[in-house]
Amino acid sequence: MESGRQLTEKNLVLWPGAMKARKKNVGFSLIEMLVVVLVIVLLTSVVSLNVGSGGGEIERDQTARRLASLMSHAQVEAEFSGADHGLYFERVSDRGDVRYRAHWLRLYDQGWAETKGNTALAEPIVFPEGSEIFLTLSSDPDVEITARPIDLRPKPQVVFYASGEVTEGGLEWMDASTGSLLYQYEWDLLGRIDLLFEGEGESILASP
Secondary structure (H helix, E strand, O other), X not given: XXXXXXXXXXHHHHHHHHHHHHHHHOOOOHHHHHHXXXXXXXXXXXXXXXXXXXXXXXXXXXXXXXXXHHHHHHHHHHHHHOOOEEEEEEEEEEOOEEEEEEEEEEEEOOEEEEOOOOHHHOOOEEOOOOEEEEEEEOOOOOEOOOOOOHHHOOOOOEEEOOOOOEOOEEEEEEEOOOOOXXXXXXXXXXXXXXXXEOOXXXXXXXXX
């Protein structure tokens, strides 16, 4: 009995310390929680950056394919409507930022103007920021792309004639910061269009 009583007293003495030890082992310290939060924030930032970059490239690829597809559509629309259509590339500067656009036009009695009644050709092609465009035509190997003077109703650089012919030429879409070639377009007199990724490999879109 005496030994049992001593054991009980020892347990009573050690119990508060044991409780403290158990409390120390449960949960995390403030520093540990701060480290965990910091790691989560860093991982989230990296994932967001990668997703944002990938999303930008996907959107750029879609714009590149859309341009080639709509060029073929404009050729068909010109033949079907009996009216010449065109594509006017312009270079605009807004507070030091240079952007490129391509406007779909149609030849009316009053001159060249935006197309009417054609939803597909209603909106211009807007090239992403950081792009640089070089246009080459069979009649002009070094086309100067400038702002479009709307009041003068200028003739577009690329014309899709009602006869089915197209202004023969090509276009290079470059990365302005690195100077690398992103996309290369080539089309002939009959409107057959090839779009090459980085100027190499097989055509990823070609009109019949």
